[in-house]
Amino acid sequence: FRTGHGYDVHAFEPGDHVILCGVKIPHTAKLKGHSDADAGMHALTDALFGAIGLGDIGDHFPPSDPQWKGAASQVFLKKAVNEVVARGGSITHCDITLICEKPKIGPHRDAMRMALARIMGLAPDRISVKATTTERLGFTGREEGLAAMATATVRLPERL
Amino acid sequence: FRTGHGYDVHAFEPGDHVILCGVKIPHTAKLKGHSDADAGMHALTDALFGAIGLGDIGDHFPPSDPQWKGAASQVFLKKAVNEVVARGGSITHCDITLICEKPKIGPHRDAMRMALARIMGLAPDRISVKATTTERLGFTGREEGLAAMATATVRLPERL
Amino acid sequence: FRTGHGYDVHAFEPGDHVILCGVKIPHTAKLKGHSDADAGMHALTDALFGAIGLGDIGDHFPPSDPQWKGAASQVFLKKAVNEVVARGGSITHCDITLICEKPKIGPHRDAMRMALARIMGLAPDRISVKATTTERLGFTGREEGLAAMATATVRLPERL
Ligand SMILES: [Mg+2]
Ligand SMILES: [Mg+2]
Ligand SMILES: [Mg+2]
DSSP, rough: OEEEEEEEEEEEOSSEEEEEEEEEEEEEEEOOOOOOOOOOHHHHHHHHHHTTTTTOHHSSSSSTTTGGOOOOHHHHHHHHHHHHHHTOOEEEEEEEEEEEEOOOGGGGHHHHHHHHHHHTTOGGEEEEEEEEOTTTTTTHHSEEEEEEEEEEEEEEOOOO | OEEEEEEEEEEEEOSEEEEEEEEEESSSEEEESSSSSOHHHHHHHHHHHHHHHHOOHHSSSHHHHHGGGGGOHHHHHHHHHHHHHTTEEEEEEEEEEEEEESSGGGGGHHOOOHHHHHHTTTTTTEEEEEEEETTTTTHTTSEEEEEEEEEEEEEOOOOO | OOEEEEEEEEEEEESEEEETTTTEEEOEEEEEOOOOHHHHHHHHHHHHHHHTTTTHHHHHSOTOOGGGGTTTTHHHHHHHHHHHHTOOEEEEEEEEEEESSSSSSSSGHHHHHHHHHHHHHOGGGGGEEEEETTOOOOOHHHTTEEEOOOOEEEOOOOOO
């Protein structure tokens, strides 16, 4: 067993919705980024890459590469899942925390779990999505941006 | 095995003590919150909920619910532990980091481990409490608030 | 199995290089600290101490102790590794995330993994180093400091 973790931040900019863990949520701002700026999915992707020691999302999908402009982040997540599988591994569990004052995540949690489960080919009960605020402190508290943390537990065949 | 994580923040306000990991510590401020604002115990509770995919502390104990006003956070933690046990699971290990400039956590670490062990029905050597500062940077560095991170390793019976 | 985590921050100050995960990187600033201020190695050290419940790096190597002034952080990391081994444990996996706008971490990742592998007596494929920015938000975004997160998966012999 190996645990990897991920952390990702995106800034808010004018707009009318965010995409988080594959779910579109109406909001008074959008998240800025080269791709769809899905910080939750990016943190999870990094947690998977981290568990298997395969660099990070920025190596595999450089923001400077026009190929990934506006990309759906599920491309990134699927790549990480495939890399685990290619090593004979399996994903035991994923846990994601979205850190923001707004939008409210709770009403969208189940849709997020279903979206991630579908993309990852995993049972929804192996995927946890949580949310918290920073009580109006720091950049998330000032609603300048949104942060996401993730852990992934992966089972890899041990070398003999 | 599954690893969950948690993150929680509470702001300081005028007062003379904080409660962290179940231990009352004299301080020049208190932590603001609907409950006793024990960020360490909240992060740990979320790590347990995260490991079993059961939402987050805000779902189970909404801050908007007057029932939890001034609540001792051990109610939250016990609930999370009970949910693990109800699934035939066991808690292998917990690790908590308290992030603040002050108060000093080190002198209270052992009391915290004992308090958590008692609440959780776990051996103290399965509970780690650590502390760090952010070198006067950010909201914790400016002593506007205190942050806590936690990971929980949980053994769940695998489905056949 | 047990997962521990670590978090560490150091502020930038005038200088011409940083030391991260044991690798010297030319930069327009240095990291401030009593030791060599290697936040990546400190977070990893704390993750190992956290996995075995042995306090934190500040207990073992107090910044107030002149003995550790300018110390190479590998002394801290080796101590944590030795404590795992002394308990009959083994380190399954380590995952580190360096959070900063600059310097660029990617070009140094492999050197970092090799440096940590050598210090820890571990295969490099059990060590992951990742990087991310906070999109110019917060203290890392303002380049006031650098943060590091780590998780360590440790196998400990279970008590009968
Ligand atoms: Mg991103
Ligand atoms: Mg709280
Ligand atoms: Mg340090």
